[in-house]
Amino acid sequence: MTASKRPRPKPSAAPSSADEPPIPMGPGAKAHPPVGLGLWALGRWTRTDEERTRQVLEAGVAEGIRWYDTAEVYGNGRSERLLGERLERDPVLAHEGFITTKVSWEHLRPNQIGAALTQSLERLGRSRVDLYLIHAPDPKTPLRDSLGILEELWKSGRVGAIGVSNFALDELTQAVDLLSEAKIAVNQVRFNLFDRSDAEPIQAFCRDHGILIEAYTPLARGLLNGRYLDGRKAPPEVRRFAQRFFDGDRWPDYVARARRLKDLAERAGVPMASLALHWLRAQGAAPVFGASRPEQVAENMAAWRSRPADSVLAEADAIARGERA
Ligand SMILES: NC(=O)c1ccc[n+]([C@@H]2O[C@H](COP(=O)([O-])OP(=O)(O)OC[C@H]3O[C@@H](n4cnc5c(N)ncnc54)[C@H](OP(=O)(O)O)[C@@H]3O)[C@@H](O)[C@H]2O)c1
Structure with missing residues (x-):
């Protein structure tokens, strides 16, 4: 179906992202919505x-999500373009949305960043992006x-705020x-109950410097939704990306911990992903x-x-760290 034949989506009606203040x-x-x-x-x-x-994006809009995270490398620009199409048809979302995109680690030289942003903005159909991140450091390009260029882009107003991704301390x-x-x-950075190795070393520094940690892979690719507890194996693409959980001797241990988290969520009367x-x-x-x-978007927003109560979150923390009851 071409874009012109596609039915026009209704403008987003949900009042705000997440029932929690930005x-x-x-x-x-x-202001940055608390979930994206x-x-x-x-x-x-x-x-x-x-x-x-x-359809996933449509479900996000219907659920009132305001923060959308994309990057020039996602689908070689197709992710940005698709988001741009949706924004174009929805003035409410275009106004209230919080759009993050990222400059690739391959475009970090001074003469490349401005052009990369221009192309991202064209695909997104915007004159400004709310947050622009360096996707990952490139050891060959001096930071x-x-x-310096990112700061100029921020001063020019084409970028509302600047940040980084996958940066160590x-x-x-x-x-x-x-x-x-x-x-x-x-x-x-990657951050979830089971994988804290990138986030923990930067947490104190970020707190002291008012830097927000955005947590990617928060659901451990569905393991923290209770997926894979039936013994089913993750597909190769998922295993490749999330080797830290899915490969080697650690997997049965993660599954055992995830089962305990599922039991905890059931006792507390909340969906497992709430933890x-x-x-x-x-x-x-x-x-x-x-x-x-x-459906996954709807489940995750529910x-x-x-x-959960703080005491339940504390118990989840202990279970995920592997502490015995
Ligand atoms: N800065 C970076 O370098 C970087 C790296 C990675 C990700 N990110 C960003 O972070 C976002 C999230 O990362 P992620 O996809 O790894 O995170 P995630 O939320 O941990 O994993 C998402 C996957 O979990 C499964 N899932 C989600 N909801 C589910 C549900 N309700 N029930 C069962 N399974 C469910 C789905 O797997 P299936 O697809 O198998 O159904 C889904 O694709 C990315 O889209 C990207 O924007 C950034």
């Missing part, structure tokens, strides 16, 4: 998958050069030191989850709207 991002920047939908889709960008991603410290007027608003999402919020992080089907 997170302030500093003067001049839009990622439009990566694990590289599956056949025509059918593209249509499915469109000083990239950040030393890289993050360097980035903060290199900026003069702008600040690093965000570091987006994963609200544990991250309790850490001060903002989760950005993914979905391959619209989980988001059901906040």
Whole structure:
């Protein structure tokens, strides 16, 4: 189906993202919604998958999600384009949405970043993006050069706030030191109940410097929704991306812990994913989850709207760390 023949979606009616207040991002920047939908889709960008991603995005809008995370590398720009199409048809979302995109680690030289942003903005159909992240550091490009340009883009108003992704503590410290007027608003890293190895070393620094941690892979690719507890194996693409859980001797242990989390959620009367999402919020992080089907978006937002008691989150924390009852 071509874009012109596709039925026009209704403008988004839901009042706000997530029944939780947005997170302030500093003067001049839009406040950051506490939960978001990622439009990566694990590289599956056949025509059918593209249509499915469109439906996922539609479900996100229907659920009142305001923060959408994309990147120039996702589907080689197709993710940005698809989001741009949706924004074009929905003035409410275009106005209220919080749109994050990322410059690729391959485009961090000073003469590349401005052009990369221009192309991202064209695909998104916007004159400005709310948050622009360096997708990952490139050891071959001095950070000083990239950040200087990012700061100029921020001053020009084409970027509401700037941030980084996959930065370790030393890289993050360097980035903060290199900026003069702008600040690093965000570091987006992999962070979930089972995998804290990227986030824990930066948590204190981020707190001290007012940097929000955006948590990607918050549901451990569905393991924290109770998926894979029936012994079914994860597909190879998922195993490749999430080797830390799915490969080697650790997998049976993660499954055992996930079963205990599921039991805990049942006892507490909340969906299992509530533990994963609200544990991250309790850490001060903002989760950005993914979905391959619209029903998953609805389930995850139902989980988001059901906040477990602090004592339940503390128990989830202990179970996920492998502590015995
Ligand atoms: N900055 C970076 O380098 C980076 C890296 C990775 C991700 N990200 C961002 O973070 C977003 C989320 O990452 P992620 O996709 O790894 O996170 P995730 O939320 O942990 O995993 C999403 C996957 O979990 C499964 N799932 C989701 N909801 C489910 C439900 N209700 N029931 C059962 N299974 C469910 C689906 O797997 P199936 O697809 O198998 O159905 C879905 O694709 C990405 O879209 C992207 O925007 C950023």
